[in-house]
Amino acid sequence: MAVITYIQALRDGIREEMHRDERVFIMGEDVGLYGGAFKVTKGLLEEFGEERVRDTPISEAAIAGAAVGSALTGMRPVAEIMFSDFMTIAMDQIVNQAAKIRYMFGGKAKVPMVLRAPQGSGTGAAAQHSQTLVALFTHIPGLKVVMPSTPYDVKGLIKAAIRDDNPVIFMEHKLLYHTKGEVPEEEYIVPLGKADVKREGEDITIIAGSIMVPRALEAAEKLERKGIEVEVIDPRSLVPFDTETIIESVIKTGRVIIAEDDCKNAGWGAEVAAKIVESEAFDYLDAPIKRLAGLDTPIPYNPNLERAVVPQVEDIVKAVEEMLG
Amino acid sequence: MNLTKEKRLEMYSQMLKIRRFEEKVDEFFKANLMWGTCHLCIGEEATAVGAIATLNKDDYITSTHRGHGHCIAKGASLDKMMAELLGKETGYCRGRGGSMHIADVESGNLGANGVVGGGIPIAVGAALSSKMKKDGKVTLCFFGDGASNNGTFHESINLAAVWKLPVVFVVENNLYGMSVPFRKACSAENIADRAKGYSIPGYIVDGNDVEAVFETVNKAVQDARNGKGPSLVECKTYRWKGHSKSDNNVYRTREEIKAWMEKCPIKRYKEKLIAEGIATEEELKQIEDDVEKEIAKAEEFAKNSPEPKVEDVMDGIYA
Numbered sequence A: 001m002a003v004i005t006y007i008q009a010l011r012d013g014i015r016e017e018m019h020r021d022e023r024v025f026i027m028g029e030d031v032g033l034y035g036g037a038f039k040v041t042k043g044l045l046e047e048f049g050e051e052r053v054r055d056t057p058i059s060e061a062a063i064a065g066a067a068v069g070s071a072l073t074g075m076r077p078v079a080e081i082m083f084s085d086f087m088t089i090a091m092d093q094i095v096n097q098a099a100k101i102r103y104m105f106g107g108k109a110k111v112p113m114v115l116r117a118p119q120g121s122g123t124g125a126a127a128q129h130s131q132t133l134v135a136l137f138t139h140i141p142g143l144k145v146v147m148p149s150t151p152y153d154v155k156g157l158i159k160a161a162i163r164d165d166n167p168v169i170f171m172e173h174k175l176l177y178h179t180k181g182e183v184p185e186e187e188y189i190v191p192l193g194k195a196d197v198k199r200e201g202e203d204i205t206i207i208a209g210s211i212m213v214p215r216a217l218e219a220a221e222k223l224e225r226k227g228i229e230v231e232v233i234d235p236r237s238l239v240p241f242d243t244e245t246i247i248e249s250v251i252k253t254g255r256v257i258i259a260e261d262d263c264k265n266a267g268w269g270a271e272v273a274a275k276i277v278e279s280e281a282f283d284y285l286d287a288p289i290k291r292l293a294g295l296d297t298p299i300p301y302n303p304n305l306e307r308a309v310v311p312q313v314e315d316i317v318k319a320v321e322e323m324l325g
Numbered sequence B: 001m002n003l004t005k006e007k008r009l010e011m012y013s014q015m016l017k018i019r020r021f022e023e024k025v026d027e028f029f030k031a032n033l034m035w036g037t038c039h040l041c042i043g044e045e046a047t048a049v050g051a052i053a054t055l056n057k058d059d060y061i062t063s064t065h066r067g068h069g070h071c072i073a074k075g076a077s078l079d080k081m082m083a084e085l086l087g088k089e090t091g092y093c094r095g096r097g098g099s100m101h102i103a104d105v106e107s108g109n110l111g112a113n114g115v116v117g118g119g120i121p122i123a124v125g126a127a128l129s130s131k132m133k134k135d136g137k138v139t140l141c142f143f144g145d146g147a148s149n150n151g152t153f154h155e156s157i158n159l160a161a162v163w164k165l166p167v168v169f170v171v172e173n174n175l176y177g178m179s180v181p182f183r184k185a186c187s188a189e190n191i192a193d194r195a196k197g198y199s200i201p202g203y204i205v206d207g208n209d210v211e212a213v214f215e216t217v218n219k220a221v222q223d224a225r226n227g228k229g230p231s232l233v234e235c236k237t238y239r240w241k242g243h244s245k246s247d248n249n250v251y252r253t254r255e256e257i258k259a260w261m262e263k264c265p266i267k268r269y270k271e272k273l274i275a276e277g278i279a280t281e282e283e284l285k286q287i288e289d290d291v292e293k294e295i296a297k298a299e300e301f302a303k304n305s306p307e308p309k310v311e312d313v314m315d316g317i318y319a
């Protein structure tokens, strides 16, 4: 297996789907010659031409809306929003249009589109370029929400997202882009709605998404040296959500920490906690569920402050130790 | 144009200040002293300075991600700006905002903006407030050619036109929105042509000629102040540096950049001031020395300022 970056894996996934299905095309700001602000689409203009790799004006509502309209009429757009923060500019098209069209039209239409964007803090880009907004989209029926954490997952999931007949919000984390991992040469798909046990352990379950996955794994390694066996589960998609894998794990370990880099108030972790307590796993809990999430503040610019508002490896280690007493 | 010598020298000094400030920021970046990203306005100094020179001290501006020039032209303290860029507690935003969010509401600077087109409706709101309070103020709204393709531009100009608000829209057309050339992103020949669609005056001006910018924006500002409503002024200019620190300029040629550097607004103005006998070499040299000192002082101030305290990170979310 080749070891490649998250960006490379993501690009390979998109490229393979563009070769497989000529209805698949890319549009977004600076996605062509420039290759996207984070270089995800670099080289695709040269490979597929301007018709299928389309630079747009700075018009987020029109980008999302043109994706909706073209998807509704038989194309399969993969649209890039340069930073997930700017999806808010396209909110009507995403929330009122893309998400609802199929249902409103009596199930007789479909909107097979992918809206990709980088999320998250850690780059000094401050409050308007650093948010994690997955919870907003998770709340909207009709949208699927994916947030891959590894090169393997991002490739398999982008392919599944492109083949899905529904609007998929695909959130990449800026700090994951240059991480590396093994990716098979042969084709594979990672289905939406299937959680992945990233590490097995008996003592405690950490449910982590996106950038919190590598942080949880690093914490787990540190804790292993202290004799603590941590299980790390990555839901990979928030909609659809694989409750089963999580319940199984909680029944095994009896202890749960949910780690997200989003603001805590009404974050996706709250929903996961509710799912656990509403399930048969509730009886197996040996301690209250702990949520590790960002502070309820915009992301500050200063690097020390920026780091302080989102859970880091040491916060996870500490939380596990506290829970295990 | 009857600009006083004093006004002219002040405009020269401000353009120079912006240039040196930006060069210092570039240096900070290269030395890894700065975090995040930033967008330099080197080459575009005449637009910010010429436009803001038409305002009264208490008028408003809204700015953009490429906003250091507007901020300096509005009279900001270089100390506090530099401190903000270094994320210090003494900065304009106490280290919370950084380059893309420098603001000083008290002095009429309603903020840079990380969202392209995000400041345009805010300018309309400030002008609405002036109209309702009858305070006689005007708002100058800066944005780029790229921003003029966002819905906020169209909605805002229409609203300002319908309500005859005292706002002047100043678009800095530097020919690219990041890597995308203006002609590939905008269907109109000129952005100013779009003014017709909203029945307001549209002007085109050489954005590298500080007095030309002054003259045109001045007319628009007077009209706004006199209750005649908004105008759109398109300043044709060029950014010399990459879009942001991570840009290697693949989308334009070296020749193009060079041709525009020859139209340097500062060099041009200096030559004009001397040729027309408005100032002597010595007077301009004095200004240059003063600017140098101010920059050095700001650097010193910023570097010696304290970091914000981590325990204060939740300060200032709600009023």
Ligand SMILES: Cc1ncc(C[n+]2csc(CCOP(=O)(O)OP(=O)(O)O)c2C)c(N)n1
Residues within 6 Å of the ligand: A029, A058, A060, A082, A086, A089, B039, B065, B066, B114, B115, B116, B117, B143, B144, B145, B146, B147, B148, B174, B176, B177, B178, B243
């Ligand atoms: C709504 C929004 N979309 C995209 C971006 C990313 N971005 C930042 S600056 C920029 C280009 C802006 O072009 P223009 O308005 O012409 O200003 P310039 O950078 O040329 O000064 C882009 C696409 C953003 N900050 N906000």
